[in-house]
Amino acid sequence: LANSKGRARSFFRHPMLLGFATWTVAHLIVNGDTASVVMFGGLLLWAVASIVLINMREDAWVRPVPGSIMGDVRLVLITLALYAVVAGIHTWLGVWPFG
Numbered sequence: 001l002a003n004s005k006g007r008a009r010s011f012f013r014h015p016m017l018l019g020f021a022t023w024t025v026a027h028l029i030v031n032g033d034t035a036s037v038v039m040f041g042g043l044l045l046w047a048v049a050s051i052v053l054i055n056m057r058e059d060a061w062v063r064p065v066p067g068s069i070m071g072d073v074r075l076v077l078i079t080l081a082l083y084a085v086v087a088g089i090h091t092w093l094g095v096w097p098f099g
Helices: 015-030 034-057 069-092
Strands: none
Touching: 015 034
16 A cells, blocks of 8 residues: 555555554454463554654655556455455464454
């Protein structure tokens, strides 16, 4: 998203950290054991703290110029392909990621 050519890049200041935080929240929802809460909760705190500290350190954010809608379509297709790969790896490892 950070280097995409679509319109979505103008919505988020920290797309990588937001994606990482989303990943940690998803794993916190499905894993309730202490080790997972410590690991994913700590990673979530790190991502949120990074966003806050970056925002405090840097000047006001200037939104990038939005690109074309085809850039967003390409981003969605790439995302779906990567999702399928990650789901396949989870399944291969014996962890069914779909409930």
